[in-house]
Amino acid sequence: MAHKLPRTSRNVIRGISKGDWTAGGAAAQHGAMPHDHPDHPHALLPPDPALRVKALETILTEKGLIDPAALEEIIDTYQNRIGPQNGARVVARAWSDPEFRAALLADADPVLADLGYYGRQGEHMVVVENTPQQHNMVVCTLCSCYPWPLLGIPPGWYKSDAYRARAVREPRKVLAEFGVTLPPETAVRVWDSTAEVRYLVLPMRPEGTGGMSEEELAALVTRDSMIGTGLAKVPT
Amino acid sequence: MSMCAEVSAPEPVFAEPWHAQVFALTVHLNEAGRFSWGEWVERFSATLKRHGLSRELDGGEDYFRAWLETLEMFLAEQGAASRAEAEVMRRRWEEAYLSTPHGAPVRLRG
Incomplete structure (x- = not known):
């Protein structure tokens, strides 16, 4: 299993920025707590x-x-x-505007800076374009370098040993586990991120999206399609 | 923007509050100039490598445990928070939780 997702509990973080946890709050917010004791004599120990x-x-x-x-x-x-919606806007724009796409692929940093997507972990961005000849996939074999301004915080599987090791060794197998099967003539190129360079995959624009607006197109761009472990969605 | 639901509502970013806190602490220290991100990555990837030798890391809880261990070591190395200081303060928080009635805000004493 290449991408076992860690068990998560939705919105568990909500409210933690309000200062100290209260005892009741700690129980309510803490996913690791097996249950809440209303008659507990003291605050639940984190x-x-x-x-x-x-x-x-x-x-x-x-x-x-x-x-x-x-x-x-x-x-x-x-x-x-911050989240993948930022990257999706960039991709949708690149699909709609050839000049923007060319500039983005040639030197992403100034283009992204213009859109306000810079700073933390987005210092040097390289955008790699998927084509019928080449599919791109991003990994960080060192730890979990990731383009935060465009995609937010990486999902659990991106940080796992399994993905970090196998993405390079057997990318097609990993892709198949994500439900992506590519034609044999499409080469797979794996890009290894570092503290200095982050990659964003520009997925291929799906068929049948002719007259769609950028906003409609952005909705087809998934997080995984920008990491390269998925494809953009086909409109239904 | 209802069509964007799919991309704007992924799984939660942080599974546990302390994952978010240790992450934010590290980013803040980096931005405050305590260390460069490259220095952080170097140490963190060494910790991951060390942990990964004995068992496979799943990128969840164990990932953030490795993160915390790295930050503790780094801050001790820098003299910003020694091992001993951190342990004393951890105990003070533990005592505060154990001596605070359920439902009341937990605060350090003294």
Whole structure:
């Protein structure tokens, strides 16, 4: 299994940026808690790593090395404002505007900066275009480098050892596990991200999308299609 | 924008609150100039490699445990938060949780 998704509980993070957890809040927010005890004599103890993170935060705050408000802002940004919808807008525009597409493929950084997609982990972006001759797929074999401004935080499988090792070794097999089967004449090229270079795949525009607006096109662009483990959706 | 539901509502970004907190802490320290992202990646990938030798990492909880371990080591190395300081503070938080009545806000004492 190349891409076992970690078990997650939706919106578990909601509310954590409101300062200290209350005892009841910790139980409600904490996915790891097996159950809530309304008659619990004391606050539910968060798991060990959560306490260790709090410890670091407290120490660094007391030393004036961090600003707790900035932490809240960072969490809010990645939780609510940045995600694959940014990358999808870029792809839809590239499908609709040949000049934009050419500029994006030639040197993505200034084009993306114009759109406001820069900063954190998007410092040097390279956009690679899928064609009938070549399918592109992105991995980070080192850790989990990823174009945050365009795609947000990587999914669990992107960070897994299995994907990181197998994407390079047997990309076609990994693609098949994602439900993507390519014609034999399409070559697969795997791009290994680093702290310096991040990649975005420009998927092929699906058939039958002739008169669609950029907004309609963006809705066909999935996160996985921009990592290269999926294709853009075909309109129904 | 109803057609965008598919791309704008993926699985939650962080499975646990502490995953988000340790992530934000690291990004903030990087932006505050405590270390470069390259320095972080170098250490983090070394931790992942070390952990991955004994078992396969699934990219979820174990990934963020490796992240936290890296940050603790890095901050100790920099002198920003020593191992001993971190352990003392962790215990203080543990005691605060255990001595706070259920439902009340948990705060450090002293």
